[in-house]
Amino acid sequence: MSARELFSEESSAEVVAASFDGTPDPRLRRVVQSLVRHLHDFVKDVELTEAEWETAVDFLTRTGQICSETRQEFILLSDVLGLSMLVETVNHRTGGASTEQTVLGPFHVAASPARDLGTDIALDGKGTPCLVSGRVTGTDGTALAGARVDVWQTNEDGFYDVQQPDVQPPGNLRGIFTTDDDGRYWFRSVVPRYYPIPDDGPVGELLAATGRHPYRPAHLHFIVSAAGHRSVTTHVFVADSPYLDSDAVFGVKESLVRDVAEVDDPARAEAVGLPNPFRTLTFDLTLAREDEEPGSPTPATAGGPS
Numbered sequence: 001m002s003a004r005e006l007f008s009e010e011s012s013a014e015v016v017a018a019s020f021d022g023t024p025d026p027r028l029r030r031v032v033q034s035l036v037r038h039l040h041d042f043v044k045d046v047e048l049t050e051a052e053w054e055t056a057v058d059f060l061t062r063t064g065q066i067c068s069e070t071r072q073e074f075i076l077l078s079d080v081l082g083l084s085m086l087v088e089t090v091n092h093r094t095g096g097a098s099t100e101q102t103v104l105g106p107f108h109v110a111a112s113p114a115r116d117l118g119t120d121i122a123l124d125g126k127g128t129p130c131l132v133s134g135r136v137t138g139t140d141g142t143a144l145a146g147a148r149v150d151v152w153q154t155n156e157d158g159f160y161d162v163q164q165p166d167v168q169p170p171g172n173l174r175g176i177f178t179t180d181d182d183g184r185y186w187f188r189s190v191v192p193r194y195y196p197i198p199d200d201g202p203v204g205e206l207l208a209a210t211g212r213h214p215y216r217p218a219h220l221h222f223i224v225s226a227a228g229h230r231s232v233t234t235h236v237f238v239a240d241s242p243y244l245d246s247d248a249v250f251g252v253k254e255s256l257v258r259d260v261a262e263v264d265d266p267a268r269a270e271a272v273g274l275p276n277p278f279r280t281l282t283f284d285l286t287l288a289r290e291d292e293e294p295g296s297p298t299p300a301t302a303g304g305p306s
């Protein structure tokens with residue numbers, strides 16, 4: 001028998017962690033050994049019962065079984081545990097210099113239609129009209145002309161087009177815009193609504209069993225990219241929406257909340273091609289250069305996201 005320590009309640013974490021000492025990739029070794037230590041601490045902390053362990057295995061099995069081409073229950077589980085937002089936040093520290101990130105979510109469509117500035121993306125003509133506009137700049141305030149602004153949102157009933165293929169026209173309330181010479185984008189849309197994340201699977205069971213609701217506050221998704229800059233995946237949240245302080249996936253950041261003010265001005269409504277009155281939502285985005293240190297804006301001209 002070798003002098004290696006045997007498995008016991010006291011030694012479990014160190015014995016199992018040591019079994020990974022020979023992992024050639026140092027990063028994999030660090031991650032697996034830390035995971036083992038935290039898992040063992042967790043079991044000891046709650047004194048996990050065998051029945052609870054079996055429930056957990058069954059829960060994870062069913063989480064995998066419900067996954068498909070169009071449904072990723074493991075990401076949803078990560079979302080409601082706040083893990084997705086933590087990974088996002090740790091990997092995209094902005095130091096206030098560029099627009100904060102938030103979760104991508106499952107309803108992005110890579111092949112979204114390219115649209116001209118000013119297009120009305122509410123293809124079904126329903127909802128409260130809203131002019132969405134903003135400017136994309138670098139952290140030094142320079143306009144980013146030709147930036148790609150990919151947007152998607154729910155209709156007034158709280159559904160994305162891909163959730164209602166028999167109800168909404170394809171491409172409803174989504175599109176890809178290109179900023180003008182001054183870095184500006186604008187389009188016509190409707191005010192999005194709060195909605196529940198998919199809660200008819202194991203993640204929904206977890207929320208129900210723990211007394212949590214499945215709702216996300218009203219928001220519009222953005223992925224904004226420009227040559228030589230880090231792209232930003234984010235949302236703008238509607239300031240008076242329910243659930244702003246209890247988002248089921250913890251995606252809300254103060255810097256991303258905007259008023260959706262009413263404009264009652266027939267001449268302006270006619271100029272922008274919307275019925276009077278209409279709402280306006282302004283969301284400027286700031287992108288860091290690829291060679292810029294995260295969280296360190298260019299000296300002297302540093303400007304935070306507006």
Ligand code: BEZ
Nearest residue numbers: 079103105106107197249
């Ligand atoms: C969304 O905002 O589309 C979303 C994000 C996380 C989970 C479910 C939906």
Ligand code: FE
Nearest residue numbers: 105107219221
């Ligand atoms: Fe969403």
